[in-house]
Amino acid sequence: MAPDAPSAPSPPLPTPVRVLLPQIVPALLIGVGASLLLLGVSEIAELFKDVLWEALPDTLGIGGFSSLWMITILTATGVAVGLVVWKAPGHAGPDPATMGLGDEAPVSPVVVPGLLVAAALGLAGGVSLGPENPIIAANIALAYWLGSRAQPVAPAALWVSLASAATIGALFGTPVAAALVISEALARRPGDRSLWDRLFAPLVAAGAGATTTALIAHPTFDISLPPVTYPGWADLLASLVIAPAAALFGLVAVYAFPFVHAAFRRLPHPMVMLPLGGLTLGLLGALGGHLTLFKGLDEVKEIAADPDGRGAGAVAALAAVKLAALLVAASCGFRGGRIFPAVFIGAAFGLCAHALVPAVHPAVGVASGVLGLLLAITRQGWISLFTAAVLVASPAVLALLCIASLPAWLIVTGRPQMQLDTSGAPLR
Known part of the structure; x- marks a missing residue:
C-alpha cells in the first residue's frame, strides 16, 4: 500500500488578542x-x-x-x-x-x-x-x-x-x-x-x-430588608421549603399559559384581543389593588418596606392576583417581559411565608420565593440566583439559595416553559 500523503498543515489560528x-x-x-x-x-x-x-x-x-x-x-x-x-x-x-x-x-x-x-x-x-x-x-x-x-x-x-x-x-x-x-x-x-x-x-x-x-x-435592586448575618438551621429549612413551594406556585401559570394564550388567539383581531386583555387586567387590578399593577419592581419595595404590615391572606392575595395578571398580560399580546412581575410574585410569596410563620426571616422568605418563582417562569438558573440574592443584599443568604435551588430545580426541570413556539406549543 502506498504511504499516506502528508496532510497539508492547518492555517494558524489568529491569537485571541487579535480576535478580541x-x-x-x-x-x-x-x-x-x-x-x-x-x-x-x-x-x-x-x-x-x-x-x-x-x-x-x-x-x-x-x-x-x-x-x-x-x-x-x-x-x-x-x-x-x-x-x-x-x-x-x-x-x-x-x-x-x-x-x-x-x-x-x-x-x-x-x-x-x-x-x-x-x-x-x-x-x-x-x-x-x-x-x-x-x-x-x-x-x-x-x-x-x-x-x-x-x-x-x-x-x-x-x-x-x-x-x-x-x-x-x-x-x-x-x-x-x-x-x-x-x-x-x-x-x-x-x-x-x-x-x-x-x-x-x-x-x-x-x-x-x-x-x-x-x-x-443610579438604579438599585436592594429592597432594604433586615439583613441575615448568621443563617441558622431554621433559615436553611425555610429556604428548602419556600423555594420549591414557590416554584410549584409559578408552574400553575406555566401550565395554564398555552391554554390562556390559545383562548386569546381565537379572538379575530388585535383590537378585540388586547382591549379584552386590558379590561381583564383592570378587573384584576380592582380586585388586588394598585400594587398588582405595573412591572412590579417599585411595588416590591413598597410591600417590603413593612414586612409585618400585612397578614398572610392579604399578601397571598397580592401574589395570586399578580400571577393571574402576568398570565393574562403575557397571553393577550401586550409587549413586555416576565422577569420583573415574577420578582413581585416571589417576594409576595416569601412575605406570605413570613406572615404565616413569623420565625421565617423576611429576607430568607423573599429571596427563596423569588428564586423559586423565577426558576419556574424563566428556567434561567443563574439569573434566578443572582436576582434573588441582590434583592436582599445579604451575602449570607447566597449559600442558602444555592442549596434551596436544588430541590426547586428538580421540580421545574423537564417541565414546560413559559414560552411558546410559533404553533402555540410550550417549549421544554
Whole structure:
C-alpha cells in the first residue's frame, strides 16, 4: 500500500488578542446605546404613567387607583396597544409569548418603533409586564442592522450576543447578570474557544451598558430588608421549603399559559384581543389593588418596606392576583417581559411565608420565593440566583439559595416553559 500523503498543515489560528481587541469599540458603542434606549423608553413611560395615574385623575377629581379608573385605564391601554399591533409596520414584532430573553432572530428595524411604543404604553398603563423582552429585541435588531453594515464579515451571533448582554447589564445595573445569562447559553454550544474568550466582548458591552445606567439613573435592586448575618438551621429549612413551594406556585401559570394564550388567539383581531386583555387586567387590578399593577419592581419595595404590615391572606392575595395578571398580560399580546412581575410574585410569596410563620426571616422568605418563582417562569438558573440574592443584599443568604435551588430545580426541570413556539406549543 502506498504511504499516506502528508496532510497539508492547518492555517494558524489568529491569537485571541487579535480576535478580541477589534471587538472592544463595537461592544462599548452597543453597551452605551442599549442603556440609553432602555433609559429613554423607561423615562417616557414614567412620564406618561404620571399623567395617567396622577395628573389626569387629580384634574378630574377622582381617585387615581379607584377600581373604575384602573379598569378604564387598562382597557384604554389595551385599545392603544391593539392599534399599534394592528397598524404598525411588522405589527410590533412577533407574538410576545414566543419571545425569550434574547434568544430569537433579529427582527427588521422597521418593527422597532412599533415594538417600543407598544412596550412603553404597556409600562405606563399598568400592564403586569417588564421592559426586558421588547428592549432586548429592539437592541438586537438595531445592533444587527448597524453592525452588519459596518462589519459585514462579522457573524450575526456576535451582534445578538452583544446587544443581549448590553441590555441585561443595563437592566440590572451590573455586568454580572449578563455574564451569567450568556455563560448559560454558551454552555450549550460546543466549540474550541475558551469561555472567557467568548464572554470578552459581551462583558465589555454589558459593562458599558451597566455603567451608563448607573451613572445616569443610579438604579438599585436592594429592597432594604433586615439583613441575615448568621443563617441558622431554621433559615436553611425555610429556604428548602419556600423555594420549591414557590416554584410549584409559578408552574400553575406555566401550565395554564398555552391554554390562556390559545383562548386569546381565537379572538379575530388585535383590537378585540388586547382591549379584552386590558379590561381583564383592570378587573384584576380592582380586585388586588394598585400594587398588582405595573412591572412590579417599585411595588416590591413598597410591600417590603413593612414586612409585618400585612397578614398572610392579604399578601397571598397580592401574589395570586399578580400571577393571574402576568398570565393574562403575557397571553393577550401586550409587549413586555416576565422577569420583573415574577420578582413581585416571589417576594409576595416569601412575605406570605413570613406572615404565616413569623420565625421565617423576611429576607430568607423573599429571596427563596423569588428564586423559586423565577426558576419556574424563566428556567434561567443563574439569573434566578443572582436576582434573588441582590434583592436582599445579604451575602449570607447566597449559600442558602444555592442549596434551596436544588430541590426547586428538580421540580421545574423537564417541565414546560413559559414560552411558546410559533404553533402555540410550550417549549421544554
